[in-house]
Amino acid sequence: MNTQMTNTTGTGETLIEMIKVSKAYPPDIVALENISVSIATGEMFFLIGMSGAGKTTLLKLLCSMETPSKGLIEIGGNPIQQMKGHKLAKLRQKIGVAYQDFKLLTDRTTSENIAISMEVSYKKPQLIRKRVRELLEQLDLSDKHDSITGELSRGEQQRVTLARAIANSPTIILVDEPTGNLDATTTEKVMKLLTKSNKAGATIVIATHDDSIYRDTSHRVMELRKGQMYSIAGGASL
Amino acid sequence: MSFWFTVLRQVGRNLRQTWPSQLMTLLTVSLSVLIFAFFYLVYSNMLNFGDKLGDDLSLIVYMEDEPGPELQQQLRRKITTFDEVEEIRFVSREDAYNRFATQLGENLDVLNDMPKDFLPPSIEVIPLKNLRSLNQVKLFSAYLAKLPGTLKVQYGQDWVERFYYFTRLLSIIVLLSGTLLILTTIFMVAYTIRLTILGRQAELELLKLVGATNNYIRTPFLLEGLLQGVLGSSLGITSLYILFQWIKLRFSGPGFLNLFEFSFFSPLVCITIIGVSILLCTIGSYSTMQKFLRI
Structure with a gap:
């Protein structure tokens, strides 16, 4: 069942639009097929599905890490496939991504890893320092400020990745399996932080297979199955 | 930042x-x-x-006989036909002898038994400063060697070539x-x-x-x-x-x-x-x- 889904929460103004998007990898692996979805500004959107369903691929397409084989992706009304150079860099500064494989610089400290997303947009050093401390405190990582990320546990690394995604106060936050390595208490803290960012105006797309984080949600939940998107009502009705 | x-x-x-x-x-x-x-x-x-070195470069053309005033004019014209030169000086047998005697200084007595015309007359040609390359100097030297009555042309060939x-x-x-x-x-x-x-x-x-x-x-x-x-x-x-x-x-x-x-x-x-x-x-x-x- 291919569906055209529109936003149910947020401000109503469409921020992310995917129209008949497909992605195939050689030789003939179809990761996504005819995906059409609109996500509103300020919406929190859950993308669920089994491993290999295509969640990560969809997030990669949204942050232009990969290009679709077919279809159109627009962010703020601008087709991202056509963006290059400075324009693309500016767009990426507005999208915070917490990757499933973390993409941390394992020879750098936690604070340096978080700061990197703010440095590229030339934030003032004192502002960067303040923001890093604030985020580390909210994610229970205050004591890891100067720790080398390669020496942190998987759960800690996951939180550092999330902190880096949020640090620059982006308008879109894409989160891939944010709670995969976390216990219940930390999961709650992570979700609290994401909710806070959402309330501050950020549009959030969370790809997860952890039903504990979307089970009772009032936000939109959609499921990916074998590259196709299926509409599911608000998580609370699951 | x-x-x-x-x-x-x-x-x-x-x-x-x-x-x-x-x-x-x-x-x-x-x-x-x-x-x-x-x-x-x-x-x-x-x-x-x-x-x-080039500033001091001069080509000396040794002649068989001392050229008279008319021949001097003719030679001067022939030389300048090849190229403009800075200066052309005619040195008579006597001038050459006197110069040599001055150079000998205290050893002047070695010339006592020599006739005053034993040195050949010559023409000193000082080329223009733009005549710098060895090939040009060689060509000029060959040209001068073909002038009538020329015995030999000298310009320190070995040294310049090396x-x-x-x-x-x-x-x-x-x-x-x-x-x-x-x-x-x-x-x-x-x-x-x-x-x-x-x-x-x-x-x-x-x-x-x-x-x-x-x-x-x-x-x-x-x-x-x-x-x-x-x-x-x-x-x-x-x-x-x-x-x-x-x-x-x-x-x-x-x-x-x-x-x-x-x-x-x-x-x-x-x-x-x-x-x-x-x-x-x-x-x-x-x-x-x-x-x-x-x-």
Whole structure:
């Protein structure tokens, strides 16, 4: 069942639009097929599905890490496939991504890893320092400020990745399996932080297979199955 | 945080992380500049010396008989037909004898039994200063040798030829060392930047994903190349200057070296060598970025 889904929460103004998007990898692996979805500004959107369903691929397409084989992706009304150079860099500064494989610089400290997303947009050093401390405190990582990320546990690394995604106060936050390595208490803290960012105006797309984080949600939940998107009502009705 | 502050911080970080290879590159660039500049310095001094020799260059045409006033006019016309000359002087047998006698000084008595006309008359031709190349001098000499009544033409052939071939050899060495400078500088800088890029692949990938602009990623590498050029060439030129001063001090006083008046490069030449080195290093850095930095 291919569906055209529109936003149910947020401000109503469409921020992310995917129209008949497909992605195939050689030789003939179809990761996504005819995906059409609109996500509103300020919406929190859950993308669920089994491993290999295509969640990560969809997030990669949204942050232009990969290009679709077919279809159109627009962010703020601008087709991202056509963006290059400075324009693309500016767009990426507005999208915070917490990757499933973390993409941390394992020879750098936690604070340096978080700061990197703010440095590229030339934030003032004192502002960067303040923001890093604030985020580390909210994610229970205050004591890891100067720790080398390669020496942190998987759960800690996951939180550092999330902190880096949020640090620059982006308008879109894409989160891939944010709670995969976390216990219940930390999961709650992570979700609290994401909710806070959402309330501050950020549009959030969370790809997860952890039903504990979307089970009772009032936000939109959609499921990916074998590259196709299926509409599911608000998580609370699951 | 300003663009330049961030970029300089990145440069500092790169230099800290890859300092052994950076140091090796710096030394290689310095050494290349030193080798090239050394030969170029010797070459330019030799050219100056050659110019001075050229100032004193004259061709002496020995004649069978002393030319009368009319023949003198004819010869003068013939000589200037080949090329404009600075001066033509006719030396009679008597003038030649007197000159020789003056040169002998205290040993004048050796001429006591000699007739006053035993020396041949001659024409001294002083070519224009633009007649500098050996081939031109040779052609002119051959032309003069064909003038009627000419016995022989002399201009210090052996000495001029040896000097000419020596400066030619030097110019080849300068060309070779210049090529060496170009190759080593571009290659070494390119190689070092490549090492840095490969060592920071993960970081560069991440920078791209978090929205770093191309300039943000590229400028530190370009600056690294530029810095290598500035430091390497300055070090090379400074070393040469120290060596030059040492040689001057060490070998001052009477001796072979005093035949030449050695001088160091003018500030303009120094700045040109440094400028070219900076350009080469930046080219090395840029070419590697184009090849290995996929952004």
